[in-house]
Amino acid sequence: MIKVLHSQFGLSVQDTGRKGFSHIGVPKSGAMDLYSSQLANKLLNNHSDDAVLEITFGGCKLEFLETCKICITGADFSAIINNTKASLNSVIQVEKGTILSFGKQRFGVRTYLAVKGGFQTEKILKSRSQYKGITSWEFLTKGSILEISSEQSKMVQTKSKVKIDPEHFSSTKINCFKGPEYNALNEFQKKALGNSLYKISFNNNRMGYQLEETLENQLPSMLTSAVLPGTVQLTPSGKLIVLMRDCQVTGGYPRVLQLSEASINRLAQKTTGDAIRFKILC
Amino acid sequence: MNKNLTYKAFGERTILIEWPALIDKNILAEILKLKDGIVQLKGDQIQDFIVGYNSLSIIFNEFIEDFTKQISEIQLIDSKIINPSISKLKIWNIPVCYDEEFGIDLEELSIKLQLSKDEIISLHSQSIYTVFFIGFLPGFMYLGGLNQKLHISRKENPRLKVPKGSVGIGGSQTGVYPSESAGGWNLIGRSPVSFFNVNLAKPCFAQAGDKIQFLPISKDEFYDINKKVKSNTYILSSKRVYD
Numbered sequence: 001m002i003k004v005l006h007s008q009f010g011l012s013v014q015d016t017g018r019k020g021f022s023h024i025g026v027p028k029s030g031a032m033d034l035y036s037s038q039l040a041n042k043l044l045n046n047h048s049d050d051a052v053l054e055i056t057f058g059g060c061k062l063e064f065l066e067t068c069k070i071c072i073t074g075a076d077f078s079a080i081i082n083n084t085k086a087s088l089n090s091v092i093q094v095e096k097g098t099i100l101s102f103g104k105q106r107f108g109v110r111t112y113l114a115v116k117g118g119f120q121t122e123k124i125l126k127s128r129s130q131y132k133g134i135t136s137w138e139f140l141t142k143g144s145i146l147e148i149s150s151e152q153s154k155m156v157q158t159k160s161k162v163k164i165d166p167e168h169f170s171s172t173k174i175n176c177f178k179g180p181e182y183n184a185l186n187e188f189q190k191k192a193l194g195n196s197l198y199k200i201s202f203n204n205n206r207m208g209y210q211l212e213e214t215l216e217n218q219l220p221s222m223l224t225s226a227v228l229p230g231t232v233q234l235t236p237s238g239k240l241i242v243l244m245r246d247c248q249v250t251g252g253y254p255r256v257l258q259l260s261e262a263s264i265n266r267l268a269q270k271t272t273g274d275a276i277r278f279k280i281l282c
Numbered sequence: 283m284n285k286n287l288t289y290k291a292f293g294e295r296t297i298l299i300e301w302p303a304l305i306d307k308n309i310l311a312e313i314l315k316l317k318d319g320i321v322q323l324k325g326d327q328i329q330d331f332i333v334g335y336n337s338l339s340i341i342f343n344e345f346i347e348d349f350t351k352q353i354s355e356i357q358l359i360d361s362k363i364i365n366p367s368i369s370k371l372k373i374w375n376i377p378v379c380y381d382e383e384f385g386i387d388l389e390e391l392s393i394k395l396q397l398s399k400d401e402i403i404s405l406h407s408q409s410i411y412t413v414f415f416i417g418f419l420p421g422f423m424y425l426g427g428l429n430q431k432l433h434i435s436r437k438e439n440p441r442l443k444v445p446k447g448s449v450g451i452g453g454s455q456t457g458v459y460p461s462e463s464a465g466g467w468n469l470i471g472r473s474p475v476s477f478f479n480v481n482l483a484k485p486c487f488a489q490a491g492d493k494i495q496f497l498p499i500s501k502d503e504f505y506d507i508n509k510k511v512k513s514n515t516y517i518l519s520s521k522r523v524y525d
Binding site: 019020021022023025026027124125134177179180222223225226228230248250258259260261 | 460480
């Protein structure tokens with residue numbers, strides 16, 4: 001078991017999300033940066049859909065109530081195990097009583113902690129991803145206890161540290177495809193969308209990222225239709241909203257772009273004030 | 283092949299099929315028929331479907347390597363659907379208490395619409411509504427079929443907290459809030475029924491294509507049903523639809 005000693009900024013358990021429940025209006029959820037969460041699972045030889053802990057801005061302090069094997073990936077918030085600096089992207093054996101905490105931000109926004117065999121928290125509609133109204137709690141709080149798999153003694157091949165593509169955290173380039181309503185934009189608007197540098201507004205969370213710059217438009221209104229994580233909506237007032245993992249399943253604003261899935265992961269490592277540029281493919 | 287349809291790639295693993303931009307029961311029937319056909323022939327490849335008023339999105343398990351090929355296969359399905367499951371559709375009787383304790387906007391609506399409260403209640407509960415799809419919140423049904431006399435714009439200032447089960451009218455739509463949420467609809471009553479419960483095998487009883495009729499109940503009945511809902515002993519009544 002692992003005990004949460006401190007939590008901030010929406011500490012939550014996430015896996016690859018709820019699949020097959022869109023038709024009853026259930027958001028997909030899942031780790032914001034699936035590239036990093038999956039890497040942690042891979043290094044531990046876990047299943048790809050084992051649940052991990054999503055830690056935003058390092059807002060987390062944990063106590064391990066049993067010995068286990070862990071892996072930390074994603075954003076670097078100077079992880080500290082007891083009083084020693086912990087390495088990222090490698091398998092670490094932690095003893096009972098160990099304290100894991102985070103410090104200064106070096107890069108990225110969301111850090112993932114995986115344990116051997118995955119977190120064994122409640123599974124609702126085939127997923128452990130925490131979401132308001134679906135799981136018992138929206139977030140983990142101080143005092144939360146997390147059950148972990150009992151297979152900690154199983155051998156894990158401790159390969160040497162994996163090198164991460166630094167572009168994942170540093171690049172401003174967000175690859176995307178034309179959205180269903182892209183062609184309703186005029187040439188000027190298409191150019192602006194592809195060439196502008198956009199800044200992420202304060203209004204960013206697991207549901208979506210709103211951008212600072214606006215795109216004036218007179219797009220006709222549309223009937224409510226599907227939206228997906230990575231859909232870029234354009235509102236009548238010109239706001240651009242990039243939907244993220246916890247987004248609703250339907251929406252009524254024109255969908256001008258659709259992020260590539262790799263770029264959703266990349267965007268998940270950015271926050272207020274960070275700049276992005278859309279690269280529109282095909 | 284239906285010439286009225288457009289097919290679009292939507293990201294790396296989704297195909298969006300669109301019908302003419304209308305809210306129309308016939309379009310809904312075509313969407314559900316095509317969805318059935320795709321489930322029968324490609325079900326194992328598909329992660330999820332999202333139905334909209336005039337659209338069907340098909341989310342595949344894997345990235346789609348060749349959209350043109352996948353789309354032409356779907357177009358073939360479209361023309362040879364044999365066995366639609368339309369016969370499985372149901373009409374649900376949803377008890378609603380229109381008492382002013384819950385219908386907090388009835389008074390205002392009565393003035394604006396120039397109808398008595400009783401007229402509003404009877405117009406609202408006489409119609410048979412069609413569930414076009416479920417979205418916005420888990421278990422939120424997009425209903426069509428509101429009597430035109432009841433069409434009224436949303437409140438200027440949305441409420442931050444609309445209680446679970448509230449029945450409201452917004453524009454040409456009516457519906458029930460399945461959970462507490464912010465909302466701008468005019469509230470005319472409340473249903474004691476649970477519209478979304480993750481603990482049930484079927485968390486949401488209704489599906490796209492089903493019909494809904496609201497059944498006026500008293501406050502006593504509301505609390506009685508509410509008690510049964512909480513102890514999981516309430517059974518919602520439904521009949522098959524054959525239209």
